[in-house]
Amino acid sequence: MSQSYDRGLIEDFGRWREFTAGMWAWVFHKFTGWVLIGYLFTHIAVLSTSMQGAETFNSTIQGLESLALVRLLEVGLLAVAVFHILNGIRLLFVDLGVGLESQDKSFYASLVLTGVIVVASVPTFVSGAF
């Protein structure tokens, strides 16, 4: 019961080989969170072209969307967002006291569900790009 366990410093990423599921969840959550806030700045910058008028806005969006690379990045963004949402919901439950003991299972479930949603969305995301 009162088994004490020295988790060491998880911030010490050099120990990644010893990470448990809960630590990986935390690392992924950090990574996806930082990508999302980075994207938000880019997103507003792109949308700002609307201030130069409808023409500029339309040609910017169409120009971007016609690039296969952008389409692939969007699939990546979807994966990142879906994982952050699902894992975030999992964390909210953990904070409410539900499911900490099975956090490895709920983390794997988030990963699998993210994979399924992303794969199912690929056709819609890349349609017409290739």
Next chain:
Amino acid sequence: MAQRYSSFSSGSTAWLLQRITAAFLVVVLAFHFFNLHFVTHAYEIEFAGAQARMQNVGYYVTMVLFLLTATFHGVNGVYNALVNQGIDGVQKRVVQVVLGVASLLLVVQGIRVANTLAGF
């Protein structure tokens, strides 16, 4: 014993606000993706369509709230992660100022964009 990993100190105000904005963001972010990838495909987005959406007051308010909560949640997350890594003193002050200015710019610019799209 299972461990709880977090960048936040549990129970703090920052921690609470992070959870509250998260609960709101779950709904709007999922809606946003669905709306702009499945209802309207991303490559079909154009000014006129954005204008039609944004002229709906409910939609406009939702998008501005989305902007505010996402900015807060993202920046608060980054800040707490850095504090959790152990920054303090001058470093901490610099990060506060930089992140504060960045979010302010993001929000102001985001609202200007929202107003342009809505035609205000």
